[in-house]
Structures are given as structure tokens and as C-alpha cells.
Amino acid sequence: MTETVDISVDFAGLKLANPVFVASGTCGYADELADFTDLNQLGGFITKSITLKPRKGNATPRIVETDSGMLNAIGLANIGLDAFIQEKLSILEKLTCAVFVSVAGETIDDYVAVVQRLATEQAIAGFELNISCPNVAKGGISFGTEPAQVTEITSAVKKAAGEKVLMVKLSPCVTDISVIARAAVEGGADALSLINTFTAMVIDIETRKPVLANRTGGLSGPAIKPVAVYLVNKVYNEVTPLLASGKRQGGGIPILGIGGIRTASDAIEFIIAGASAIAVGTANFIEPGCAVKIIEGIKKYCVRKEIKSIKELIGSLEQGQIDSP
Amino acid sequence: MTNEKPNRGVFDAVVIANKQIRQRFYRLGLEFSGDGAAAFAKAKPGQFAELDLSCIALPAIEGIAEDLRDAAGRKILLRRPFSFCDVSSQKERTRVDILYCVVGPATLRMTTLSVGNSVSVIGPLGNGFRVPEGKKTALLVIGGMGAGPLIHLAKVLTTNYPDIEVIVFAGAKTKWELPFEKPLDEISQQVGFSLHEFAKYGVESLVATDDGSAGYEGLITDCFSKWLGQRSISAKDTIIYSCGPEEMLARMARIAEERGIDCQVSMERQMACGIGVCQSCAVECKVEGSNETIYKLCCEDGPVFDSRKVAFKL
Numbered sequence: 001m002t003e004t005v006d007i008s009v010d011f012a013g014l015k016l017a018n019p020v021f022v023a024s025g026t027c028g029y030a031d032e033l034a035d036f037t038d039l040n041q042l043g044g045f046i047t048k049s050i051t052l053k054p055r056k057g058n059a060t061p062r063i064v065e066t067d068s069g070m071l072n073a074i075g076l077a078n079i080g081l082d083a084f085i086q087e088k089l090s091i092l093e094k095l096t097c098a099v100f101v102s103v104a105g106e107t108i109d110d111y112v113a114v115v116q117r118l119a120t121e122q123a124i125a126g127f128e129l130n131i132s133c134p135n136v137a138k139g140g141i142s143f144g145t146e147p148a149q150v151t152e153i154t155s156a157v158k159k160a161a162g163e164k165v166l167m168v169k170l171s172p173c174v175t176d177i178s179v180i181a182r183a184a185v186e187g188g189a190d191a192l193s194l195i196n197t198f199t200a201m202v203i204d205i206e207t208r209k210p211v212l213a214n215r216t217g218g219l220s221g222p223a224i225k226p227v228a229v230y231l232v233n234k235v236y237n238e239v240t241p242l243l244a245s246g247k248r249q250g251g252g253i254p255i256l257g258i259g260g261i262r263t264a265s266d267a268i269e270f271i272i273a274g275a276s277a278i279a280v281g282t283a284n285f286i287e288p289g290c291a292v293k294i295i296e297g298i299k300k301y302c303v304r305k306e307i308k309s310i311k312e313l314i315g316s317l318e319q320g321q322i323d324s325p
Numbered sequence: 326m327t328n329e330k331p332n333r334g335v336f337d338a339v340v341i342a343n344k345q346i347r348q349r350f351y352r353l354g355l356e357f358s359g360d361g362a363a364a365f366a367k368a369k370p371g372q373f374a375e376l377d378l379s380c381i382a383l384p385a386i387e388g389i390a391e392d393l394r395d396a397a398g399r400k401i402l403l404r405r406p407f408s409f410c411d412v413s414s415q416k417e418r419t420r421v422d423i424l425y426c427v428v429g430p431a432t433l434r435m436t437t438l439s440v441g442n443s444v445s446v447i448g449p450l451g452n453g454f455r456v457p458e459g460k461k462t463a464l465l466v467i468g469g470m471g472a473g474p475l476i477h478l479a480k481v482l483t484t485n486y487p488d489i490e491v492i493v494f495a496g497a498k499t500k501w502e503l504p505f506e507k508p509l510d511e512i513s514q515q516v517g518f519s520l521h522e523f524a525k526y527g528v529e530s531l532v533a534t535d536d537g538s539a540g541y542e543g544l545i546t547d548c549f550s551k552w553l554g555q556r557s558i559s560a561k562d563t564i565i566y567s568c569g570p571e572e573m574l575a576r577m578a579r580i581a582e583e584r585g586i587d588c589q590v591s592m593e594r595q596m597a598c599g600i601g602v603c604q605s606c607a608v609e610c611k612v613e614g615s616n617e618t619i620y621k622l623c624c625e626d627g628p629v630f631d632s633r634k635v636a637f638k639l
Contacts, residue, residue: 028602035333036447036600048604057620063595063605068400070597074604077620221402285598286377286404288335288447 005302006309007295009043011254011277012165012190014098014125016043018295019271019310023258023281024049024102024128024169025074029088030095036288041295042097043277046193047088049104049130052113054080059213064202069223069260070282071200073214076104081114089123098125100167108153115160126165129157129189132173132196144171144196147183154187167191167256170235172224173199177231178238185239185253193256193279194235195228221260221282228259229273236274236315262290264297274315333449336361340442341420343435349390349427350504351436352410354420355444362419365449368412370478371568371591371629374421374448375404375599381434381444389433396430404447405431406596408474408568408628410522424473424504450599451628454478454566454589460489461562466549466577467495468569472504474591475568476522483526492516493523493530494552496545496569500538514541516552545569546576553584560585567591567632575637588632594623601625609636 009019021044027033029047039045057077064071079087084101092099101124105111115127131144131153143149150168158166168184170177172195181192197218202211210216232255240252257275261267262283270278280291287293298310307313338361342354357365365374379401383389389397411422425432438444454474456463463482465475472495482491497503507521516531518524532540533548541548567577568591581588594606606623611634618636621627 025604026602032601035331036335057604057607059609060605060607061595062607063597063603065401065403068402070402072597072603072605077604077607282402282597285603286379286402287445288598288600 005299005307006311007298007302009276009310009314011044011098011256012126012167014044014165016098016277018043018298019275019277020044020267020291020295020298021046021100021256021277021279022284022291023279024100024130025072026281026284029084029091031088031091033284033288037292040096041292044098044100044125044279045092045095046100046128046279047092047102048078049076049102050078050081050084050114051076051104051106052081052110054078054083061212062214062217064211064217066200066202066219066221067223069219069221071202071212071217071219072197073212073217075214081117085117089121093123095123099123100126100128100165102128102130102169103157104130108156111153111157112160115157119160119162119164124164126167126190127157127161128193129154129166129168130196132169132171144169144180145174147179150180150183151187154184154189158188165190167193169196170194171196172227172231178235181235181239189253191254191256192235192239193258195224195231195259198224198227222262223260225260225266225269228257229269231259232257232270232275233273233317240274240315261294264294264301267294267298268301268313271310271313272315272317274317276314330360330363332367333364333447334360335445335447336364337443338421338446340438340440340444342422342440343438345436346424346504346506348501351425351427353423353425353435353438355423355446357419357421357446358417361446362414362417365412365419365421366414368409368421368449369453370481371408371453371474371589372449372451373406373408373599373628374423374446374450375406375596376435377404377445378431378434381442382437383430383434384437390427393427393429393433397433399430401431401434403597404599406450406599406624408477408591409449410473410476411480412477424470424476426470426504447599451624452626454591454629456482456486456489457564457587459562460564460587462558462564463489463491464549464563464565465491465493466545466565466567466569467493468545468567468573469497469502470504471568471570471591472522473568475566478566479523479526479528483528491526491528493520493528494533494545494549495520495530496533496535496548496573498535500534503532503534503539544573544576546573546580549577550580553580563587564589565632571637574632574635578632578635578637581632589629590632590635591629592623592627592635594628596624599624609638610634611636
């Protein structure tokens with residue numbers, strides 16, 4: 001019965017079997033999850049962020065659990081571009097879902113250098129520009145909060161990306177996320193992913209020190225979901241129409257909705273809010289097969305609601321009644 | 326896909342025992358069948374599993390110690406890692422025992438698990454203790470809750486390596502913080518069979534408490550050093566296995582290095598995933614022939630490390 005439902009989506013020119021991704025930093029380079037889940041059932045896969053040179057990462061503690069969430073400050077620990085090409089590309093080549101490589105750096109040249117080297121790789125469908133990592137001293141979030149810088153870095157990387165899809169990941173730690181989203185679109189972004197984590201802190205009251213060695217970390221998990229749904233809807237309403245001139249549904253710049261997704265109903269909320277696809281993040285740590293379960297749950301919802309194609313659901317939020325005083 | 330049984334995975338286990346040992350110490354018995362039984366039958370001492378306790382009920386408020394009541398209501402998210410104090414297989418089933426101490430909202434929930442309940446378990450994970458060729462003596466040094474994997478190791482050593490002499494050193498702040506079942510009043514300062522958990526494998530033990538409430542008065546590492554000084558053991562034939570607080574492991578590493586004895590330590594870190602994805606559980610390690618250090622992952626590279634490789638900060 002669920003087989004008759006079409007949950008395939010178009011995402012910036014990519015035909016995806018379904019709208020479910022796994023988010024950067026929560027699924028490694030794919031080999032780590034091989035024993036636990038079948039990644040080929042997903043719509044898309046986003047690698048842990050790669051930098052030009054390897055990064056050792058922050059001291060520990062790097063994580064702390066909070067109410068329905070967690071803070072992380074890994075510090076973009078990663079093997080660097082060369083080792084990524086030598087050791088990980090062959091693993092990613094075997095994936096049949098759309099593979100995005102998340103790219104981070106300290107300078108625009110860093111980002112461009114990584115993307116240039118990978119732009120011709122068959123295994124890669126696109127790049128996710130991580131300009132919103134809150135856990136590194138240089139680069140990261142500092143790029144993602146200034147509209148002019150967002151446009152500059154996006155357009156520089158877009159040139160290097162060639163035919164590949166360029167997705168820009170947005171930080172929620174800004175006054176108006178739509179301003180940043182427009183800046184990315186202006187720079188040539190093909191898609192937007194939102195949201196990255198919130199900069200946050202937990203204090204040990206016995207020692208009066210922050211729990212994390214990095215002092216602050218990024219808050220993720222179910223705790224941030226309602227904010228993420230709101231911001232996806234805001235960007236969908238305020239940024240998408242600019243491009244699609246009147247035609248909203250399925251048109252305009254596609255949004256990858258991220259933030260505390262753990263179940264199919266969480267995923268569906270994001271899609272109704274305006275996301276063309278969604279990514280499961282923190283929940284992968286708890287249930288490596290979570291994303292695959294969500295795909296089944298989305299199908300069941302569509303059957304129950306007699307939705308023939310998931311595309312009908314994207315941005316289908318009803319306008320609620322606002323009583324004027 | 327081959328028909329080969331997986332070495333690890335996500336499995337549902339059934340609770341077959343959950344017994345309070347003393348005060349805040351409990352022992353949970355989990356039973357696996359099918360692929361889970363096959364995977365866990367091969368679990369080695371020092372390996373661990375991640376338990377999902379997020380949907381387990383809290384005890385009634387009067388059953389929650391006052392110092393834990395504030396934390397008790399917090400909705401937990403992540404799985405919790407536990408090592409094993411025993412693994413036994415019979416036919417198509419594998420029983421895994423976990424020694425745990427109630428310290429926060431997750432372990433508090435764990436106490437309400439009853440026989441027949443189902444628990445989602447990821448494992449077995451990480452690398453356990455290794456037994457190098459030619460060792461004649463194994464010295465197991467425990468700090469508090471570090472007892473779990475070393476109880477398991479004592480069983481495996483006495484069963485599979487009958488020629489190796491095993492002696493246990495167990496320490497805690499007070500006798501109330503020793504995670505052992507039997508009354509501890511008879512514990513002496515001498516090596517003997519006072520700890521039932523080891524005596525049942527024919528293994529002698531020596532106890533130390535910081536306050537002297539049982540056994541040797543002082544740190545277990547001092548007690549161990551003193552014992553070592555009174556013996557003429559061959560360093561090359563001996564191996565130390567240790568699990569406990571990091572400060573203690575750092576001291577053990579130093580003692581082992583001074584004496585030229587091989588030493589394996591089981592490290593502990595906050596973990597989100599336990600399978601090498603989240604990169605949370607970094608352990609700073611030395612790089613041979615350099616002053617540089619690198620981060621290894623406690624979950625995938627450990628939790629058992631050669632003590633010479635860890636860059637301890639004392």
C-alpha cells in the first residue's frame with residue numbers, strides 16, 4: 001500500500017528517492033555507520049566537515065547533555081582534504097544516495113581550495129558550505145553572520161563548485177536569518193540548509209567553570225526543534241518567493257530542514273513549514289537507523305492523509321487565524 | 326549480504342535481573358537472543374555497550390534520594406555507555422551483566438527496569454583488554470566503579486589462561502563506595518579471599534579505602550606500590566590492568582612506567598554515539614618520537630589503551 005506513494009523530491013536539480021538526509025557531523029564519512037544502518041535507503045548523505053588541513057579538534061569535555069538536547073564543541077576535528085580523498089572517497093562512491101561534502105575553513109581561499117579539488121569527483125553530488133560552526137575560533141560562524149561576507153564566500157565557492165550543487169548552511173545565531181539566506185542566494189547558492197546549532201553554555205556551579213573545555217558549544221537535539229521549524233518557515237516565506245515570482249510550492253530555492261528531528265512527524269512538520277528535504281542530526285547518535293525509520297513513517301503519513309506525492313506537502317502550512325484586537 | 330553473524334549492532338535485550346547490591350550499586354542482567362546473542366557471546370572484558378534509557382520510567386519521588394531529585398526530572402536524550410562485569414552464553418542465548426551506580430537521571434531510570442522489560446542496546450563496542458604472550462602474573466587494579474570490567478577480566482583470565490596468576494587490588498573512598506555485594510567487615514589489609522566477586526574465580530584480592538574504613542588506609546595506588554615493593558616480581562612476565570578515575574589511572578601509568586611493567590588502562594569519556602561518529606570522546610595520546618599529541622577516540626580506539634600511549638595530565 002505504502003508503495004503507491006511518491007516520496008521522491010527534486011532538490012536543486014537532484015532527483016532524490018526520498019527527502020531524508022543525515023546531517024553533517026552525525027554520520028561520519030559513512031563507513032562508521034555501515035554496521036548499523038543501510039545508508040543507501042536515504043535521499044542524501046552529508047559528510048562531517050572537511051578542512052584543507054587536518055584538525056585535531058578541541059580538548060575534552062567536548063559534549064554535555066542538556067534537557068532534551070546536547071551541546072557539542074568538537075572543533076571541526078577531521079582528517080583533512082588529502083586523507084579524505086585517499087581514504088574516504090572510495091567509501092562514498094559506493095553510496096547510491098546523493099552525497100554532499102560539508103566544507104569548512106578559516107579563509108575563503110581554504111573553502112575554495114577544498115571545493116576545487118573535489119568538484120570533479122563523480123561520487124559527490126554537491127557541497128554544504130559550513131559557515132555556521134560555532135566551535136572554532138576563526139572562520140565558521142564568523143563567516144555566516146555578516147551578509148556581505150556570506151555573499152562573497154558563496155560566490156567564490158560557487159565558481160569552484162562547477163556543476164555540483166552548492167548548499168549553504170545557516171546559523172540561527174543572527175538577528176534575521178532571512179537576511180543571511182538572501183545573501184547566500186545572491187552569492188549563487190543552489191540550496192539552503194537550516195539550522196546549525198545555537199551557541200550555548202552549561203556551567204558547573206561547584207567549580208564555577210563552563211563544563212565544556214571550549215567554554216561554549218552548539219545546542220542541538222529535540223530542544224531546538226520548534227525554533228528550527230519557525231526559522232525554516234520564515235525563510236520559506238520571506239526568501240523563496242523572491243526567486244519563484246509568485247510560484248512558491250516546490251519552486252524557488254530548496255531548503256533542507258534541520259534541527260532536532262527524531263521522528264517522521266518531526267520531519268513532516270519541517271516539510272509543511274517549507275523544507276523540500278530534511279536531515280536527521282543528533283538522533284543518529286541515539287538510533288543509527290532513525291533516518292530509515294523516518295522514511296517509512298513519512299510514507300505512512302502520506303497514505304493516511306491521501307497525499308499522492310510528497311511534493312504537495314512542501315510549504316503547505318495553512319494560514320492560521322490571527323485575531324485582531 | 327553474507328549470512329555471517331554481525332559482530333555488533335543495535336539489538337533488543339530482555340531484562341532478566343536487576344538487583345540492588347548495596348546502597349546505590351546495582352547489577353543488571355540482560356539476555357540477548359538471535360544475532361544479539363551471537364554478537365555479545367564474543368564480547369571481551371573492557372568492551373562496552375550503549376543503552377537507551379530515555380523511555381524508562383523514573384522511580385516514585387519518595388524512592389529518589391534527595392540529592393538526585395533536581396536532576397531526576399531532566400529528560401535524557403543520549404544513550405549511556407556501560408562495560409560488562411560478566412558475559413555468559415548458553416545455547417542460543419547470551420547473558421550480559423552490568424554493574425552500575427545511581428548517579429543521575431539515566432541510572433535512576435535504570436533502577437526501575439524489571440524482569441521481562443526490553444532495552445535497546447548498541448554493542449559490543451570498542452576494544453577490550455588484551456593478553457600479551459608470555460605473561461605469568463596479571464595485577465588488576467580497581468578504583469571504585471572500575472570494578473565491572475575487571476570482574477569480567479578475572480573470569481576470562483582464570484578460565485582461558487590458567488597459567489596466569491591473577492591478583493586484584495580494589496580501592497574506593499570509603500567501604501560504602503566499594504561496589505561489592507558481600508559484607509565488607511572482614512576485609513583485611515592482606516591479600517586474601519575477602520571479595521567474593523573474585524574469590525569465586527579463585528582470585529585473591531586486597532582492599533584499600535582512603536578513610537581506612539576497610540582494608541589498607543590510603544589510596545589504592547599507594548597500597549599497590551607498597552605491595553609491589555615487597556615482592557620481587559619479574560616486570561617482563563607481569564601485566565597490570567586498571568580501571569577507575571583518571572587521576573588514579575595516571576598514577577598507575579607512572580608506577581608501571583617506573584617499574585617497566587606493561588599496563589593497560591580502561592578510560593572513560595562522555596560519549597554521544599559510542600561508534601566513532603560524534604568525535605566527543607577524545608583521549609589525548611602521545612605521538613612516538615615527538616612532543617606532539619593526537620586525539621584518539623575512547624569508543625573506537627579504546628576504551629582500553631596502553632598506558633604508555635596516553636598523555637595523562639596530573
